[in-house]
Amino acid sequence: MNAKKKDYLIIGGGIAGLMIAHQLRKAGKDFLLVDRQEKNTSSKIAAGMFNPISGKRMSVNWKANELLNSLHSNFTEFETLLEAKYLIQANIHQAFGNIKESNDFASRLDVEQFKQFVNPEPKVESALIDDFGTFEVIGSGWVKTSDWMSDFQNYLEHDQAFFKAEFEWTDLLYSNNEWHWQEQFFSNIISCEGYQNNSNPYFNWLPFKLCKGQVLLIKCPGLNPKYILKRGVYLVHQYEDVYKVGASYEWDFEDARVTTEGKENLIEKVKHVINLPFEVIDQIAGIRPTTRDRAAILGAHPIQKNLFIFNGLGTKGMLQAPFLSEHMASHLLHQTPLFKEVDIDRFKSFYPNGQ
Ligand SMILES: Cc1cc2nc3c(=O)[nH]c(=O)nc-3n(C[C@H](O)[C@H](O)[C@H](O)COP(=O)(O)OP(=O)(O)OC[C@H]3O[C@@H](n4cnc5c(N)ncnc54)[C@H](O)[C@@H]3O)c2cc1C
Incomplete structure (x- = not known):
C-alpha cells in the first residue's frame, strides 16, 4: 500500500x-x-431477490419505484464495467396461504401504487401449490450477488x-x-x-435488532426456472436444477450456525410450495443487519x-x-x-x- x-x-x-x-x-x-x-x-x-411488495400485509416498499430504477441503472453500469450478467428479471408467482390472504389481496387492488406491481391472474406454473389462488409480482427478480x-x-x-x-x-x-x-x-x-x-x-x-436467516440449496428437476415461486418461502433459480430456498427470520438466536430445526422447517415449507420431489444439497445461515x-x-x-x-x-x-x-x-x-x-x-x- x-x-x-x-x-x-x-x-x-x-x-x-x-x-x-x-x-x-x-x-x-x-x-x-x-x-x-x-x-x-x-x-x-442472500438470494439477492428484489421485490417491491413486502411481507404478509403485501405493502409496497418505501420509494419502490426509485429503488427499482436505481437498482437497474447501477447493475447496467456493473454489467458494462465487469462484462458479466448479474441482474435477472423474474416475476414472482406468489400463492396465497389461505382464503384471508386472497381476500386481503383483492381488497388492495384498489390501491393504485399496489396495482402497478401485480398481475392478479397469472398463468400459474403447474408445480406451484395454489389451493387459494396466486398473484404475480411484476418488476421483481434477483441479482447473482x-x-x-x-x-x-x-x-x-x-x-x-x-x-x-x-x-x-x-x-x-x-x-x-x-x-x-x-x-x-x-x-x-x-x-x-x-x-x-x-x-x-x-x-x-x-x-440494531439483528435477524438470523437460514437458506437451503435444493435440487429440483422439472421446475421452470423463469419464475420465482413463493408461498411462505421462496424458490429462486441458481444454476442447472438448483434453487435457493429461504429464508427463515429468527429474532432470537445464539449464533450464526445452521440448525437441524431450521433445515426441517424449511423442508416442510417447501412441501407447501411445490408438488415435485426435491433433494437438499446445502444449508447456510447468516445474520441480517436489521434495525x-x-x-x-x-x-x-x-x-x-x-x-x-x-x-x-x-x-x-x-x-x-x-x-x-x-x-x-x-x-x-x-x-x-x-x-x-x-x-x-x-x-x-x-x-x-x-x-
Ligand atoms: C438468509 C438471508 C437471505 C437474504 N435474502 C435477501 C434477498 O433475497 N434480497 C435482499 O435484498 N436481501 C436479502 N438478505 C439481506 C441482505 O443480505 C442484507 O441486507 C445485506 O447483505 C447487508 O449487507 P451489508 O453489506 O450491510 O452486510 P454484510 O453482508 O454483513 O457485509 C459486511 C461485510 O463487512 C465485513 N466486516 C465487518 N466488520 C469488519 C472488520 N472489522 N474488518 C473487516 N471486515 C469487516 C464482513 O466480513 C462482511 O464482508 C438476506 C439475508 C439473509 C441472512
Whole structure:
C-alpha cells in the first residue's frame, strides 16, 4: 500500500460497502475498501431477490419505484464495467396461504401504487401449490450477488482499492483532521460492517435488532426456472436444477450456525410450495443487519468528525443499497440532506452523551 492520503477508508465489503465504493469511484474519489473475507456473510448467502411488495400485509416498499430504477441503472453500469450478467428479471408467482390472504389481496387492488406491481391472474406454473389462488409480482427478480461481489472486489483489488484484512478499530488514530491506519492516511471513514457493527466502538450504541436467516440449496428437476415461486418461502433459480430456498427470520438466536430445526422447517415449507420431489444439497445461515425501526442507518457520527456509517440494510439489502448508496454519496459529496427515515439523526438520543 502506498502512503498517499486517500479520500475514504471503507470498512466492510458486503453489498453496502461495495455499493458505496461504486458511487465514490464514479465520482472520481480515491478510496480503500477493507474486508475480512468471511465465508458466510449476509450478502454472500442472500438470494439477492428484489421485490417491491413486502411481507404478509403485501405493502409496497418505501420509494419502490426509485429503488427499482436505481437498482437497474447501477447493475447496467456493473454489467458494462465487469462484462458479466448479474441482474435477472423474474416475476414472482406468489400463492396465497389461505382464503384471508386472497381476500386481503383483492381488497388492495384498489390501491393504485399496489396495482402497478401485480398481475392478479397469472398463468400459474403447474408445480406451484395454489389451493387459494396466486398473484404475480411484476418488476421483481434477483441479482447473482456472490458473482457480482467477487467480480467487483477483484476489479477494485486490481486498482489497489480493495484490501483483504481484519480491520481493528484500536489500530486507528485520528489527529490533525485525518485518520491514520496501517501507515496510510484517510480524510474520512465509512463503516459498512453489517451486523458486526456491534464491535464498532463508535457506532455500537445504535439500536440494531439483528435477524438470523437460514437458506437451503435444493435440487429440483422439472421446475421452470423463469419464475420465482413463493408461498411462505421462496424458490429462486441458481444454476442447472438448483434453487435457493429461504429464508427463515429468527429474532432470537445464539449464533450464526445452521440448525437441524431450521433445515426441517424449511423442508416442510417447501412441501407447501411445490408438488415435485426435491433433494437438499446445502444449508447456510447468516445474520441480517436489521434495525429497531427496520430502516437503514446513514450519516455522520454525532461527535467524531469525518466518520460515517452506511448500514442497517436489513432484509432488503439488494433492493435498497443502490438507491441509498447514491443518496449517501450525494450527502458525502454535496451535503445533500438525508431522508429522515434513514438519517442516523433519528437515533441521536441513544448516543451515550446524546440529548
Ligand atoms: C438468509 C438471508 C437471505 C437474504 N435474502 C435477501 C434477498 O433475497 N434480497 C435482499 O435484498 N436481501 C436479502 N438478505 C439481506 C441482505 O443480505 C442484507 O441486507 C445485506 O447483505 C447487508 O449487507 P451489508 O453489506 O450491510 O452486510 P454484510 O453482508 O454483513 O457485509 C459486511 C461485510 O463487512 C465485513 N466486516 C465487518 N466488520 C469488519 C472488520 N472489522 N474488518 C473487516 N471486515 C469487516 C464482513 O466480513 C462482511 O464482508 C438476506 C439475508 C439473509 C441472512
